[in-house]
Amino acid sequence: MNILFLSIGRLNSILDKGIYSDLLREFRNQGHEVYIVTPLEKRTNKETSYFVEDDVHYLKVKIGNITKTNLIEKGVSTLRIETLFLKAIKKNMSNVKFDLILYSTPPITFEKVIRYIKNRDNAKSYLLLKDIFPQNAVDLKIFSETSIINKYFRYKEKKLYLNSDFIGCMSPANVKFIVKNNTFLKSEKIEVCPNSIEPLEIKYSYEKKKEIRKKFNIPLDKTIFIYGGNLGKPQGIDYLIECLETNRNNKDVYFIIAGSGTEYNKLNEFFVKNNINNAQLFKQLPKEEYEILANSCDVGLIFLDNRFTIPNFPSRLLSYMQASMPVLAATDINTDIGEIIEQGEFGYWCESKDVKDFNKKLLKFTDETDRNRMGSNARLYLENNYTAKHSYEIIMKHFT
Structure with missing residues (x-):
């Protein structure tokens, strides 16, 4: 054809x-x-x-x-x-x-x-x-x-x-x-x-992850959450900022935000004005460099604005699953991405207007054994469906 x-x-x-x-x-x-x-x-x-x-x-x-x-x-x-x-x-x-x-x-x-x-x-x-x-x-x-x-x-x-x-x-x-x-x-x-x-086969040894994290000045003793991609109105940046603000004293987690978009400057202004010790903001990195960074992290993040009546389904999910990473999604109630993530047992979901619920779900990822189990499920779900x-x-x- x-x-x-x-x-x-x-x-x-x-x-x-x-x-x-x-x-x-x-x-x-x-x-x-x-x-x-x-x-x-x-x-x-x-x-x-x-x-x-x-x-x-x-x-x-x-x-x-x-x-x-x-x-x-x-x-x-x-x-x-x-x-x-x-x-x-x-x-x-x-x-x-x-x-x-x-x-x-x-x-x-x-x-x-x-x-x-x-x-x-x-x-x-x-x-x-x-x-x-x-x-x-x-x-x-x-x-x-x-x-x-x-x-x-x-x-x-x-x-x-x-x-x-x-x-x-x-x-x-x-x-x-x-x-x-x-x-x-x-x-x-x-x-x-x-x-x-x-799907590509992606497996980083502990030594390789250690090397990458050292390069980007990322701690080794914390659970690393990464969001990569568009930083625009669809992502509900105000909610993302609120999540970062309420976790600024959380010594168990560390956030990486990497991307560009219409709301990047708002996010950058938040980082400049506030002394956030457990998060970094990167301007959009070259694709290969971003993939190296992302694959050294522990949990993938997905954000969608709470006002959506249409069921978005960000393709960013696939790169997390490919790297055998569990996922935490904070979205509107109309998308079924959270339902699929939880049914597949490779992460958790919360509505993107409840920061307390986000923080509760965040704590579920601090156990390494549980993270590895969910990460394996993510990769398997990808290979069987996507x-x-x-x-x-x-x-x-x-x-x-």
């Missing part, structure tokens, strides 16, 4: 590690021809290019800036992506007949591209639903439910869903949400197709 994958994320190589590259590599390894269309932001000063590398076809399309820019430029650039992608596909892939179109949210603005390929090639379309927009923006009060902006994006969201032959959701709660709030869709085309990776092969088979069952 010829597979077309559309993404606004930078996918530089099929050999990189990540939820999309791992899945596409599985398609390639199974004998399919994979075509990847990704953006080149204007700031790179590079033109649209088409090439083949590692038996995969790449079309990198020059677009405006959509990251590290102001909201106006980001908005205009995002709206133009659809037209620019379509133009580049017509020019560079006119002689390829696609069997399957894969794409993810965000964004929700690929509908014209998908409709064109479906009509031209009689292809099937599969949406990997990773983000329920615009409802997530309404939840965080970025714009109101009655606003023209929300109505426009909701219109685009509905069109995308209708043009998708299948919708793969991250968890059962995601499926329920989409079915309940989009009654115009046939429920049988909505299914669980979770975030997944090709591998790229699982996602590949879920998608391909529609074509066999």
Whole structure:
């Protein structure tokens, strides 16, 4: 089969590690021809290019800036992506007949591209639903439910869903949400197709961990909790700060926060103003360096804003599970990530508005034997449920 994958994320190589590259590599390894269309932001000063590398076809399309820019430029650039992608596909892939179109949210603005390929090639379309927009923006009060902006994006969201032959959701709660709030869709085309990776074998000796912790000035005699990733409004940074503040005198634990985002400066200001001896804040580290740091820690942290009505399911969970780390998740009540973590016996959950409950759950990780048991469970759950092969088979069952 010829597979077309559309993404606004930078996918530089099929050999990189990540939820999309791992899945596409599985398609390639199974004998399919994979075509990847990704953006080149204007700031790179590079033109649209088409090439083949590692038996995969790449079309990198020059677009405006959509990251590290102001909201106006980001908005205009995002709206133009659809037209620019379509133009580049017509020019560079006119002689390829696609069997399957894969794409993810965000964004929700690929509908014209998908409709064109479906009509031209009689292809099937599969949406990997990773983000329920615009409802997530309404939840965080970025714009109101009655606003023209929300109505426009909701219109685009509905069109995308209708043009998708299948919708793969991250968890059962995601499926329920989409079915309940989009009654115009046939429920049988909505299914669980979770975030997944090709797991690496990660085992650090005590000496190796000691060496890494020494490099980053991290204590050896405390339980190390790490949060890595986006530091923005979806993570509920005020709650995270409150958790750090109430544990500033806790001599048994140590926190590592590593990442970047719109709320990084707020977090940094908290660290600067307060003499926190049991926590460190790192600006976003290079991926390899972050992985080395994360794999020397004891417990992975997940934070989500309490206001969410949509069931988010952060892919950050997979990197913790891959490293055989137990997980402490503080989230809203609508996601089922906490339920899955506790049912799989690889961590604990609390609602992200109750700091006392967070601190109670924190204490459950101070026993090393218990941590090791939960860490082993995390790795086993990953291998049994969240591998790229699982996602590949879920998608391909529609074509066999």
